[in-house]
Amino acid sequence: MLSYRHAFHAGNAADVLKHAVLTYCLDYLGQKETPFLAVDTHAGAGFYSLTEGYAAQNREWERGIGRLVDQTALPPLLARYAALVKETLGVELPRYPGSPALIQRLLRGQDRAVCFELHPADFTALEENFSADHRFRLLREDGLGGLKALLPPPSRRACVFIDPPYEMKSDYAAVPEHLAEALRRFPTGMYITWYPLLGRRSGAESGGEGAALRETLLGLYGGNRCAVELRTAKPPTLPASPRMYGSGLVIYNPPWTLRGALEESLPVLVGRHELSCVYLRKNK
Numbered sequence: 001m002l003s004y005r006h007a008f009h010a011g012n013a014a015d016v017l018k019h020a021v022l023t024y025c026l027d028y029l030g031q032k033e034t035p036f037l038a039v040d041t042h043a044g045a046g047f048y049s050l051t052e053g054y055a056a057q058n059r060e061w062e063r064g065i066g067r068l069v070d071q072t073a074l075p076p077l078l079a080r081y082a083a084l085v086k087e088t089l090g091v092e093l094p095r096y097p098g099s100p101a102l103i104q105r106l107l108r109g110q111d112r113a114v115c116f117e118l119h120p121a122d123f124t125a126l127e128e129n130f131s132a133d134h135r136f137r138l139l140r141e142d143g144l145g146g147l148k149a150l151l152p153p154p155s156r157r158a159c160v161f162i163d164p165p166y167e168m169k170s171d172y173a174a175v176p177e178h179l180a181e182a183l184r185r186f187p188t189g190m191y192i193t194w195y196p197l198l199g200r201r202s203g204a205e206s207g208g209e210g211a212a213l214r215e216t217l218l219g220l221y222g223g224n225r226c227a228v229e230l231r232t233a234k235p236p237t238l239p240a241s242p243r244m245y246g247s248g249l250v251i252y253n254p255p256w257t258l259r260g261a262l263e264e265s266l267p268v269l270v271g272r273h274e275l276s277c278v279y280l281r282k283n284k
């Protein structure tokens with residue numbers, strides 16, 4: 001089943017958190033001349049219009065990137081990301097950059113990217129947007145299943161971005177299963193994994209499957225790792241509500257400066273009704 005279309009959610013608060021962190025991590029890898037590999041296991045289309053089509057229906061971007069682009073004096077992590085987004089937001093055809101577009105912007109001549117996408121329409125768009133770039137390999141394959149064959153990369157430097165839609169419950173088990181194998185092959189890689197916080201019949205207070213996944217992922221790896229969460233609403237009180245009230249990222253081997261950068265940035269992302277928290281666990 002592939003009914004999820006990221007265009008509905010492009011530029012929302014969850015995208016801002018994940019894309020700002022991805023940008024920060026790729027910038028960090030770009031500080032050394034040695035090449036790196038960027039892997040996007042769930043790439044989407046690459047670019048999205050915010051004014052037409054799916055994104056214009058619910059206008060989720062207004063509470064995400066819409067809050068950032070006109071602000072001056074942002075903390076550096078957000079300022080850098082907002083500047084990259086502004087570069088691609090044209091006047092006639094506003095284009096919001098998804099993860100492959102940010103990767104493309106931050107890749108240098110010596111770096112490479114591999115993007116997986118299963119949805120036929122999104123894969124076609126991905127090909128249209130990136131196939132001319134010789135640094136990119138685009139695969140219409142399962143990104144979790146395809147990851148292990150790429151690891152470790154020859155340069156032993158990589159950022160793996162794992163951003164599943166979780167429309168299939170099996171993603172919650174598949175993500176740690178494949179991450180365990182990836183870590184076995186390449187424990188020093190940088191991995192960024194996104195998860196949603198959903199209210200559910202059981203576990204609404206604890207964030208349901210997403211929060212359970214966060215704990216599983218934090219326990220899977222004994223090296224440096226952290227989790228950051230942005231809650232955009234209070235957890236739903238109706239027992240059966242599946243509403244998403246926030247999301248988070250678990251990051252393995254994050255840049256050592258990430259925690260400080262996030263602590264400066266999260267208050268800016270947090271609006272009047274929002275809650276946020278950062279978790280960080282270092283080496284045992």
Ligand SMILES: C[S@@+](CC[C@H](N)C(=O)[O-])C[C@H]1O[C@@H](n2cnc3c(N)ncnc32)[C@H](O)[C@@H]1O
Binds near residue numbers: 044
């Ligand atoms: C949350 S969206 C990705 C958004 C994108 N990473 C970004 O930040 O711009 C998830 C994407 O994964 C695709 N997808 C779902 N299952 C997949 C799988 N097993 N392998 C690769 N792509 C998959 C969906 O079609 C969807 O486009």
